[in-house]
Amino acid sequence: MAAALSRTPSDPRAALLVIDMQYDFMPGGALAVAEGDQLVPLINRLGAQFRNVVITQDWHPAGHISFASSHAGRAPFDSINLPYGPQTLWPDHCVQATRGAELHADLDIPHAQLILRKGCNAGIDSYSAFVEADRTTQTGLAGYLKERGVDSVFVVGLALDFCVAWSAVDARTAGFNTWVIADACKAIDLGGSLEKAWQDLTAAGVVRIDSADLTG
Template identity: 40%
Template sequence: MKAALIVVDMQEDFCPPNGSLAVHEARTLAPTINALLSHKGFTLRVASQDNHPADHISFAPNHPPPNNLPFTCTITMTNPAPGKETETKPQRLWPVHCVAGTPGAALIPEIDAAKIDLYVRKGMDARVEMYSAFADAFGNLDKEVNRSSVDVDLRGVLSEQGITDVFCVGVAGDYCVKSTAVDAARAGFRSFLVEDATRCVDPGEGWEEAKRELKAAGVGLVSSAEVEGLVGGV
């Protein structure tokens, strides 16, 4: 067994008190995440970051009223992959967040960045949402399809490192953490989500639905206390 820890989107714009898309209690996750980052059982420690252009499709102000209210409105998004242009799906609109080069896109200082081995910047293609650190919202995993959305072929890197198991933490549990964990399983890794090391946009029914999706994808829900027994080390 060789395990990787993926710290998902622990960025200023996703954290109180000033984040434009702040997830309740997100900043309080830092001690738990730092303890996991210090765990000797992990071979690789990855941090993902939303790194959006200002004209990103998910930003509510980039669409005309009245269908441009963040959180409540959706638009139709088209698959950017060649030959799949007829494939569409609804996209929830968000406040402007994590624009490349802005303070809101930075990792929060409470996270022990010295322990991070690899950064993955995602959501770089204005045409498509990318919650997962592996694939865009249409599930395009191929690095050639995905090259405009993300700067690292995460599946390729993990495979080259001989990683067998992936543990996901961070925000938001019902969006980017869930999607990363599901895609890790889809990419052929044993996948786990550390439940006490994540917080959600919609912590009620949103998280319950996310857990159903995670279980259906074969992702294990574990606590940080259980990680010791799963990855070994000290």
Template identity: 55%
Template sequence: MTVNPTDVLLVIDVQPDFLPGGPLAVAEGDQIIPLINRLGQRFQEVVLTQDWHPPMHISFASTHGKQPFSDTVEAAYGTQSLWPDHTLQDSPGAAVAPALHLPHAGLIVRKGFRRDVDSYSAFLENDHRTPTGLGGYLRERNLNRLFLCGLAWDYCVGFSALDASSLGFETVVIEDAVRGIDPKAMEAMTTRWQDAGIRHIHSGDLLG
């Protein structure tokens, strides 16, 4: 598969708090970083996202005195899963992972910085109404095919892919450059991708 000048590598949430040893670690999340670095060399256009939460964020179990992973709360936009405190603004765990080497990235999109709404997608917050501005950036620059990688398959990568497709972008997931949290949720997300016409490929299709 040929990478074109109007293609974008969209790297989702490769941050220390989501890597092994972090409070919301994705298994083997660190193992995809060398591959993402190699992929980045093929793309003129690279965009990164950062989860970027304030203290007492709605997604933190500690905010509600509840248990992470198992408990939920009802937000104005629906049921909110609860997680350990993670990616606190300006903390080392919220930084771009030091091993990620994509110096030519033209944009870093921060999401989840509003206390009362979570944001899995790179395009829309979880209310499905509030845009991050990424769609406008891509359109203004005539960038129309997105290749997604990063963390995690069943959450931020998954919902970013769905929103990208619904906004009219040709959307491709590089499956071996993504890791997930829950196998059942990953399977369900993959079905949603298929229903939306989202392709998923192997990195070898790009790297040869």
């Protein structure tokens, strides 16, 4: 798969997107992804190779519309329809200024230029780093990257079948060459969501690679 790479990490036109490496997505967290903490050393190594790094941080206000606790009689992982479309309901997680919302303390990419907080709108969920779940509200990330001369993104982090996949698909829609580094991601795999994510990624033109394709 390495032959498919048109950008290397050191290329100033490439950026690494590190998605939601926060305590609530780690083992013991409110919305834990199995073995999510095991990604930290690999992501640190990858981050050191890139000139451009963006880190995202889920940052929900209390009572967010995506929380099951905000809907009487509903439980986590139920699905409901909201004004902007279907919504999986989640346990309360990554609430602003709580420990669960903090980035993992061992995440060590000091040259990251931007920490993008998403999911801040109380009435709209936001998996993607580029476009909120209403599929209209922009985060501004596409413009930020393009103004910096970035045309290619490599995506890692949590969770592969939600925030990573949505971010990667939206990166392609915004015109970026996009790769998902599969072994630097972990998935929730809720009701077949992982298989569907890979189907959506492939259909969008996102390329799947492993970290060895970058590190040799």
